[in-house]
Amino acid sequence: MKILDRYLLKTFLGTFATVFVILFFVFILQTVWLFIAELAGKDLDFVMVIKFLAFSMPRIVPLVLPLSILLASIMSFGNLSEHYEFAAMKSSGISLQRAMRSLTIAIAILSIVAFLFANNVIPYAEFRFVNFRKNIAQAKPALAITEGQFSDVGSYNIKVNKKSGENGNHLTGITIHQKSLNGDGSKTAIRATDGELISSDKTSILQLVLNDGNYYQDIVPKKYEDRDKLPFAKSSFKKYRINIDLSQLNKVDTKDESVSNTSTMLTVNDLKYTLDSLTKNRNTEIVSFSENSGSRIATLSNNNAPQVSKKKALVKNLLSIYNNKQKVEILKAASSNAQSTLYTIDATRSELDNKKKNINSHILALYDKFVIVYACFLMFFIGAPLGAIIRKGGLGLPIVFAVLIFISFHFINTFGKRISQEDGIPPFFGAWMSSMILTPLAVLLTYRATNDIGLINMDVLLAPVQKVFQKLFQKIIPSQNKE
Structure with missing residues (x-):
């Protein structure tokens, strides 16, 4: 490994470790705040509080890791540019891509670790976290009093x-x-x-x-x-x-589904197996309901108008043999049966919709384990070029850019998941929406940083304005000269 690669790795990894610890501590405080009602005033001993926090910590990593990579990349390359170290590299024939090569390998290793963590540690911690909250009353029931x-x-x-x-x-x-x-x-x-x-x-x-x-x-x-x-x-x-x-x-909800079958508690293999079972179960229910409905509802063999008129005539002939009171009772019974059938259809449709939402949530959980891998690369290829462009290190401007980009990423990600869970869009697009939207930004920033182009080309924005003012001056100046 060359001296330059060691220097870049030392600079980046040191900044990354510091940022990760700080952000992790901030998110831990947020978790404590969310569950303060379960911790405060119940005489929990120190060991139980530590267990509570330990089981809730792994779920924070998918949020903290991409943000830490983004902020560390901006700060590292911003410091290199601010102190003209990056300019010295370029004068020696070292391009941005060459400087990023060793860090890209480090990000790849970090992404693999993130996938293994999301696939193994987080499901186990989620299972223990939910069951710990459920069983805390069983272990020490007096905590509720x-x-x-x-x-x-x-x-x-x-x-x-x-x-x-x-x-x-x-x-x-x-x-x-x-x-x-x-x-x-x-x-x-x-x-x-x-x-x-x-x-x-x-x-x-x-x-x-x-x-x-x-x-x-x-x-x-x-x-x-x-x-x-x-x-x-x-x-x-x-x-x-x-x-x-x-x-x-x-x-705490102690239903079996929420304790042992939550999508976040399953690995990739478990999710694939569960999705196959859920899909088959829903399809079987659809077929069963259609067959039962067909046997309960009298359907016409086809929709030809003459046959419809024959059916109506037959009904009229049948009703003619009854008196008015009996006709009313028959029609009421028919209306009640039709209403009952409609209620059954609505209930079954609602149940099928809920099962579809459950399937979508499992699909999203499956994609999330791969999204975090791509998010690590995406945030690095946004942060490194952006740091080289803005040429600012430290905790000032880099934090502003990092927070804005990450909030956009997280908001789009949450928005896409909510829509896809309601079956508004396919779960694939819901899970990958934020990555798809921000990938062009990463490509654009890498291109501009490689070619030494600023973040915003002011000439492109000011050129049309200058032309307008020039035309106005040309019209005003000749008129003044004539006078």
């Missing part, structure tokens, strides 16, 4: 004076208000001296066992004049059990 204040847990508001025990499962001074199903406030209150939270990995039900307490329930008399007496029922107990659904804790 805060001392000294009412905590909303499912259909209950629970307040305890003190929590004790290894996982805080032993509760003292318990007050519970059960929510009314009608939404008209709490009509049931339970007081207990102490209690215990019992959970198991084999079930999703959390048991709250109460000891030595009273059960109060308001009674609403049928007579309005008796309601002013505020009657209630009271009973005491030695032991009372309340079952709480764990899915209400931490507000």
Whole structure:
């Protein structure tokens, strides 16, 4: 390896590492902010917080990596141009493409690592992250209850004076208000001296066992004049059990699809297998529904007008044998059957649309693993020429350009995914839309940097304006001379 290549690699990789760490830390803070409701006020120990953050970190890499490459490229080549090092290279016969050659190899290696990371580490981390949020209540169910204040847990508001025990499962001074199903406030209150939270990995039900307490329930008399007496029922107990659904804790959806079959939790091979199964399942359902509909609905053999008129005449002849009341009942039954069929069609169409959206989301997840590879090259071939053109390093102008370009890339990428997921455009174009739009920019910047052309050719913009002013002056000056 030549000295120049070592110098460029050292400059770029050092800048890249610094930028990557800073941006990664910023995005981690954003993740903490998004999930602050699940972390704050629940007495999470340090180990559980670290696990929570560790499982959420890998999903940030596809955002941070392209932006870091873009910013590091602009800063590195901007510094080279600003200190005339790039000019010295050109005077020695070293072109921009030659200077970028060793860095291109480094970006290729980095892209391969990014693909392996997106295909193996991120799916595993996503699976652990979702299940960790789901099982955090099972591991320490008392986390959902805060001392000294009412905590909303499912259909209950629970307040305890003190929590004790290894996982805080032993509760003292318990007050519970059960929510009314009608939404008209709490009509049931339970007081207990102490209690215990019992959970198991084999079930999703959390048991709250109460000891030595009273059960109060308001009674609403049928007579309005008796309601002013505020009657209630009271009973005491030695032991009372309340079952709480764990899915209400931490507000996590525990459906099987969201826990084990999310598209972001699958590798390339898993996505291909899942897509094949989902597509076959949807096609089978379409065929089955069409066959069932054909057997339920009386269809005409063809659409010839004489046969239609014969059918209508036959219906009229059949109805003529019934009285008016029976005719009304028959027509109502026919209308009800037709309406039922329409409802079935609408429900099936909605279900098929949802399955199509699920298929599209899996296709997008498959393409995303390859988009990150191309995004690394794209951001490098935008950042390196742009840095050589603007001739500015440091954290000033390069950050402005990097943020604008990356926001455009991310916005177009998100926009394309949303449209393709709704089946507005093919998923291929939705996943690759941002890359397709920004690739011409990379080609243009590389061409202009190679040929020492500025970012904007002001002559092209000013030439038409100059011609207009020249024509105006030519008209004004001769008229003044005549006077």
